[in-house]
Amino acid sequence: MNEELYITFEKYCNNEMSQEEQLEFEIQLQNNANMQQKFEIYKEANQFLATKFSSETMAFKNNLEAIANEHFAAKAEKKTKVIAFKPWQYAVAASIAILFGTWFYMQNSLPQYGDYSHPETAMFVERSVGDANLKEAQNAFNAKDYKKAAASFEKVSDMKNPELHYFYAIALIETNDYAKAETLLKEIQSGTSVYKEKATWYLALSNLKQKKLEECKIYLKQIPTDAEDYDNAQKLLKRLD
């Protein structure tokens, strides 16, 4: 494969050529049918990939699936029986509803870890490459089976990248292994990766989960305004004050 050719294509598509280079490229293209065909496919491949991996496409597919399921399930569900209540049963149902309502209300007075922890999907292994333990950890994590995820992370031989530490730490918080989680998070926090601020956010959440509210607030205040979780941090701070 002529590598230079594709580097030129990319440059041209990204508008990174001087006028002279651009002109020269276009003349070359005009006189070379094979190159023309390659260039056409190259552009189409880019379009294909852009559509395939666009977040809009993913959103569309998910929405379509949900709507389709609704329509195809509608008929089957119609058959479910409806049982009529007797008057005293209403009274019982109402009291139970009130009881539950109060219970939920009490639970809600303190912000909960679960309301704030929405980890992103782990995506570090593609198909069958790499460490089997890592893949298992990823799958367990995405399935919210944190106990299994933590155990699998433990077995991964090459845990050098901050992304893995970050997901490992979340799995540890979920399984109440706070000390270990916080050590990992502090390490990420002192580094320069994209997970730097997220680590601070999860340090706050780890403390929230342990009901150490003062520590939680300290971490929340460290999250800078341009961080992804800034708004969430501010909301949580308000509820804690």
Next chain:
Amino acid sequence: MDEKKLHPDQLYIEGLLQNNSAIINSIYKKFVPKVKNYIRINSGDDDQAQDVIQEVLITIYNQAKTSGLQLTCPFDAYFFLLCKRRWLNELKKSSNKEVTLQDENVSIDESVQEMTFQTEVFDDKQSLFDEMFQKLGDKCQEVLKLSFVIKTMEEVAEKLNVTYGYVRKKKSLCTGQLTEMIQQSNRYKSLKY
């Protein structure tokens, strides 16, 4: 080539493209029952109907998003024909038996045939690209995927723990590799453009 008039049903295409739930719902209400019925009387069940319908809607979406789709015929007829032909292909693939079909045998409008043909050509091409993408090495697949999922190449580089220059070069070489594989495939040569 004559300029054909855009059909008012283009609104369904736009609705799919914008992921508009109200429009998608109305497609399911208005046009899907007919398809479901057709598949049912031609040895299919509801699950199979659901799959065929979803695949066809995704193809329409992909075509609209990738290369624009200008509907010049009623959506109903176009959608039905696409589903029907996809189901026939499924039947042919899954059974060696001769397939006998319950068909109403109506003549199909020319513009409907033309639209359906275009979408099927698009779909063929799309599946060729997909097949070749799956044949790329894992590293290439990852780089390409990330460079379209993540906004900037700087962030892609950071995520992969490599330099910006490397990831840029890798992206163009991987797309290059995909290009060569497609160009050399027999299927590409037989695609009708």
